[in-house]
Every structure is written in structure tokens, then in C-alpha cells.
Amino acid sequence: MRQRNRSGQAGSTEVDLVLFGALGDLAQRKLFPALYHLEREGLLDPATRLLGLARQGHDLDGFRCRVEKSLEARVKTQELDRETLARFLARLDFLPLDFTCPEGYGAIREWRRHASRPMVVYLSVAARIYGDICRHLDTSGCLDDTSRVVVEKPIGYDLASSAGINDAIAAAFPESRVYRIDHYLGKETVQNLIALRFANPLFGTQWNQNHISHVEITVAEEVGIEGRWGYFDDAGQLRDMVQNHLLQLVCLIAMDPPANLDADAIRDEKVKVLKALKPFTDDMLGRDVVRGQYTAGSIDGKAVPGYLEEEGANTKSHTESFVAMKTGVANWRWAGVPFYLRTGKRMPEKLSQIVIHFRQQPHYIFDPDQRDLAANKLVIRLQPEEGIALEVLTKDSGLDKGMRLRRGPLHLDFNSAFPKTRIPDAYERLLLEVMKGQQYLFVRRDEVEHAWQWCDNLIAAWEEHDEPPRRYPAGSWGPVASIAMITQDGRSWYEDY
Ligand SMILES: NC(=O)C1=CN([C@@H]2O[C@H](COP(=O)(O)OP(=O)(O)OC[C@H]3O[C@@H](n4cnc5c(N)ncnc54)[C@H](OP(=O)(O)O)[C@@H]3O)[C@@H](O)[C@H]2O)C=CC1
Numbered sequence: 001m002r003q004r005n006r007s008g009q010a011g012s013t014e015v016d017l018v019l020f021g022a023l024g025d026l027a028q029r030k031l032f033p034a035l036y037h038l039e040r041e042g043l044l045d046p047a048t049r050l051l052g053l054a055r056q057g058h059d060l061d062g063f064r065c066r067v068e069k070s071l072e073a074r075v076k077t078q079e080l081d082r083e084t085l086a087r088f089l090a091r092l093d094f095l096p097l098d099f100t101c102p103e104g105y106g107a108i109r110e111w112r113r114h115a116s117r118p119m120v121v122y123l124s125v126a127a128r129i130y131g132d133i134c135r136h137l138d139t140s141g142c143l144d145d146t147s148r149v150v151v152e153k154p155i156g157y158d159l160a161s162s163a164g165i166n167d168a169i170a171a172a173f174p175e176s177r178v179y180r181i182d183h184y185l186g187k188e189t190v191q192n193l194i195a196l197r198f199a200n201p202l203f204g205t206q207w208n209q210n211h212i213s214h215v216e217i218t219v220a221e222e223v224g225i226e227g228r229w230g231y232f233d234d235a236g237q238l239r240d241m242v243q244n245h246l247l248q249l250v251c252l253i254a255m256d257p258p259a260n261l262d263a264d265a266i267r268d269e270k271v272k273v274l275k276a277l278k279p280f281t282d283d284m285l286g287r288d289v290v291r292g293q294y295t296a297g298s299i300d301g302k303a304v305p306g307y308l309e310e311e312g313a314n315t316k317s318h319t320e321s322f323v324a325m326k327t328g329v330a331n332w333r334w335a336g337v338p339f340y341l342r343t344g345k346r347m348p349e350k351l352s353q354i355v356i357h358f359r360q361q362p363h364y365i366f367d368p369d370q371r372d373l374a375a376n377k378l379v380i381r382l383q384p385e386e387g388i389a390l391e392v393l394t395k396d397s398g399l400d401k402g403m404r405l406r407r408g409p410l411h412l413d414f415n416s417a418f419p420k421t422r423i424p425d426a427y428e429r430l431l432l433e434v435m436k437g438q439q440y441l442f443v444r445r446d447e448v449e450h451a452w453q454w455c456d457n458l459i460a461a462w463e464e465h466d467e468p469p470r471r472y473p474a475g476s477w478g479p480v481a482s483i484a485m486i487t488q489d490g491r492s493w494y495e496d497y
Pocket residue numbers: 020021022023024025026027054055056097098099100123124125126127129152153154
């Protein structure tokens with residue numbers, strides 16, 4: 001995990017960060033605010049420089065002014081102090097460039113002329129031009145053996161396109177210097193899964209099919225497609241959310257303990273999980289996988305349009321905005337343990353959580369009416385509030401209650417337990433790690449490709465059957481069939497929100 005950069009210090013953040021697409025949505029909405037927060041926390045090396053690249057012809061003052069306005073709009077007023085802002089803006093440089101034209105790249109080389117610190121190239125642009133950019137950086141002599149590249153999701157549309165993009169990146173950067181972002185890996189509680197599982201002997205010994213009956217992962221979004229019809233209708237929820245974020249969560253829940261915290265030790269274990277994911281067969285389609293698409297409805301009392309009425313919609317689209325599935329990991333640790341996953345847009349609230357359902361005691365001695373209650377659950381909440389709760393059974397208090405059981409949480413709410421600790425945005429952590437040259441929170445090529453392979457298999461089966469998605473009203477928890485999918489196993493989605 002620890003690497004040395006050219007400035008000689010392990011984990012130093014002294015880099016030149018070169019941001020392609022610096023005026024785009026991601027850069028303005030997420031990356032500059034994250035970098036500002038790193039500045040404010042004193043985590044940026046004083047010598048670190050930031051170069052913004054974009055097609056539009058801003059001069060440096062115009063660019064700084066644009067970034068300042070974005071920060072004023074995105075950073076909470078109490079966190080935006082003028083001194084930090086001035087220090088941050090002073091780090092920024094700007095060059096206008098058409099990324100697909102090799103001629104302009106000499107200007108980047110010039111900008112770097114006397115710099116000895118590593119260059120981190122962040123590609124905040126569509127993946128279809130990653131190849132051009134990497135090639136032009138290489139042929140124009142901008143790269144050396146310390147240069148790193150950060151790439152955004154989605155990496156491709158399927159295994160074949162993803163392999164093409166990865167090949168183009170690999171022609172300029174070795175895998176050890178490629179940082180593939182999955183922003184879920186930057187979320188505090190997601191990283192906490194590693195601490196929770198591997199630092200607590202209590203869980204370490206129980207984390208297998210002998211003690212866990214099933215696992216649930218819900219990633220519900222209140223938002224719809226947010227004006228991104230062009231992208232989303234080609235992708236759908238499986239490619240947009242399952243191929244990356246949900247499968248990464250499955251990996252962190254299901255992987256075996258890595259030998260150490262080195263990036264490759266962790267990623268080797270994640271790949272084993274992806275390889276062991278159960279493939280879907282035709283007979284599972286109706287039973288174990290449900291695709292849905294939202295119709296008009298209301299959320300928080302506000303009317304919202306259906307998917308087919310969104311701006312720019314093709315009213316015949318069968319693209320799914322919701323997926324629920326029952327899958328599993330075919331190995332000794334997880335044999336017979338279903339993993340129920342569901343994710344959708346326009347659900348009643350934003351909620352991302354993992355629920356580990358432990359098995360019941362082998363011999364039950366309490367009130368037979370309470371038998372269903374008698375199992376522990378570990379609820380790991382990623383958002384909106386981050387926290388971990390272990391549901392335990394205790395005796396109901398009161399003289400008249402006998403040995404009746406009561407279910408209650410041993411609850412760790414990060415905001416109230418550690419009130420002074422600001423929970424950083426995922427991009428803050430990811431940017432910090434890439435500047436330090438640490439890869440453990442980034443996705444390796446084989447992870448991306450195994451995840452695509454598994455999704456491609458499901459998509460091919462869907463395409464063959466060509467069934468329209470089931471409708472669900474915006475503001476609901478998805479199609480009724482997604483509830484039937486889990487109740488057919490005598491279980492239900494965890495609803496104690
Ligand atoms: N926005 C988000 O929340 C998320 C984005 N991503 C990924 O991040 C990446 C960036 O997304 P996003 O910021 O939304 O995209 P945008 O389209 O908003 O930004 C991309 C920027 O790159 C510029 N650009 C494109 N082609 C060229 C070119 N040939 N020369 C110079 N500039 C060019 C665009 O300029 P112009 O406008 O002039 O074309 C635009 O400013 C994508 O890979 C996306 O999939 C991933 C997760 C979330």
C-alpha cells in the first residue's frame with residue numbers, strides 16, 4: 001500500500017494534478033469541492049499544483065473565478081473561509097485544449113518543464129476519449145515512470161468495450177499507475193466494512209454460511225435520471241449501479257481476509273468473489289431477477305414524471321430503472337447463502353444499506369410466538385446517515401413480561417458518536433489516496449472485467465427474452481414482483497428504517 005514517489009517521501013501529496021474536463025459537471029460539482037476540503041484540512045502539500053484543461057477559452061482569471069463560484073455554491077458557508085479559498089485558487093493554472101488534437105499537448109509538457117514531482121492525470125471526460133488522451137500524452141512526451149492516471153466510471157458498456165478502453169489506457173500507463181474510480185469505495189462506511197470484518201474477532205468468526213442465513217443490499221435513490229436520458233437509457237440501472245457499486249459492496253462483504261492491507265492483496269480477494277458469483281440461467285429470470293421502470297408518482301408529496309416522460313425520452317424504451325436480484329457466491333464460505341440485491345431510481349427515499357441476517361439459535365427456548373424475532377441482524381447504513389447497528393435480543397422489561405424478548409439495536413451513529421468528526425465526501429478520500437500513490441480504494445482491471453462478464457451474461461438473457469420491465473410508481477419500493485422474489489423464500493426486505 002505504501003509507495004514512494006519521486007519527492008522521496010512515502011505517501012506524500014506533492015504532485016501536479018492535471019484535470020481534463022475541468023469545466024465539466026463532475027469537476028465543478030465534486031472534484032474542486034473535494035480538493036478545497038483537502039486544502040482546508042491541510043492535507044495538500046504546499047508545492048502541489050492543479051492544472052485545469054478545457055476546450056473553452058478561459059484565461060486563468062476567468063477559470064479561477066468559475067471555480068470560486070462553484071465552491072461558493074457547493075461548500076457549506078461555515079466551511080468556506082476566504083484565506084483557504086485564496087490559497088486554493090492560487091494553486092490553479094489553466095490551459096485551453098482540444099483533447100483529441102495531439103498538437104496542443106506540448107503546452108502540458110512545457111507547464112511541467114521544471115517539475116520533478118509526479119503528474120496525476122485525472123480524466124473527467126467521457127470514456128470514449130480516454131484512449132486519445134492517453135496516446136497524446138504519451139507521444140508528446142508528457143509522461144514518465146511516475147505519472148498516474150485516474151479514470152471515471154463507466155468503463156465501457158460491456159466486457160468487450162471495457163477491454164478496448166483498458167487496452168488503450170494500458171498502452172500508456174502500467175496497471176500499477178491506473179486508478180479506476182468507484183466512488184462507493186471512497187465512502188467512509190464502505191471502508192469501515194474492512195475494519196468491521198477484519199478487526200473485530202466477534203464478526204471474523206461468524207462471517208460464513210454456518211452463522212449467516214442471508215445478506216441484503218439496498219441502494220435506493222430518490223432522484224430520477226436527472227436530465228441524463230442520453231447516457232442512462234443506453235445503460236440502465238444494471239450497468240449504472242450494479243456492475244460497479246453494488247458488486248463492489250458484495251465483494252467487500254463476501255471476500256476472504258486479505259493477507260495484509262496492500263492494494264493487490266485486497267483486490268485479489270475481491271476478484272475471487274467476482275469469479276465465484278453465480279451466473280443467471282434462463283429459468284432464474286422470472287423468479288430471481290426483477291427489472292422495473294418507474295411510472296409517474298410522487299415523492300415527499302411532490303409529483304414526479306415517469307421514466308418515459310422524462311426530458312428527451314423515447315416513449316418505447318424498455319430500459320430498467322430498477323433491478324432486484326437473488327444471487328450468491330459459490331464457495332465454501334457462502335454456500336447456500338442468498339445475496340438479495342436491489343437498486344432503483346425514484347424510490348421513496350435515498351437509502352443505501354447492507355443487512356447481514358444471522359442464523360437463529362439451533363435450539364430455541366423462548367415464547368414460540370416470538371420465534372421469527374429471534375435472530376441477530378447487522379445493519380450497515382451507508383447513506384443518508386452513516387452508521388452501524390447490531391440488532392440484539394434482550395428481555396422485555398417489566399414484572400408482567402416474564403421472559404418475553406425485545407429486539408433493540410446496539411447502535412453506532414457516526415455523527416452522534418463522533419460529533420466533531422466531519423465525514424468527508426468520497427472524492428476527498430479518493431483524491432487524497434491517488435495523490436499519495438495508494439491504490440487499495442481503486443478498482444483493478446480484472447475486477448472491472450469480471451464484473452462486466454457477469455452482467456453481460458444477465459443482459460444477454462434479458463435481450464433474448466425481451467420482456468418489458470415491470471412498472472412501479474415513483475415513490476414506491478419497486479415492482480411488487482421484487483417483494484414476491486424475497487417472500488417466496490419466507491423472507492422480507494428489511495424495513496426498520
Ligand atoms: N457528473 C457526474 O456526477 C459523474 C460523472 N462520471 C464520469 O465522469 C466523467 C465526466 O463526466 P461529466 O463531468 O458529467 O461530463 P461533462 O460532459 O459535464 O464534462 C466533460 C467535460 O469535458 C469536456 N470535453 C469533452 N470533449 C472534449 C475535447 N475533445 N476537448 C476538450 N474538452 C472536452 C467537455 O467540454 P464541452 O462541454 O466543451 O464539450 C466538458 O466540459 C465521465 O466519464 C462520466 O461518466 C462518473 C460519475 C458521476
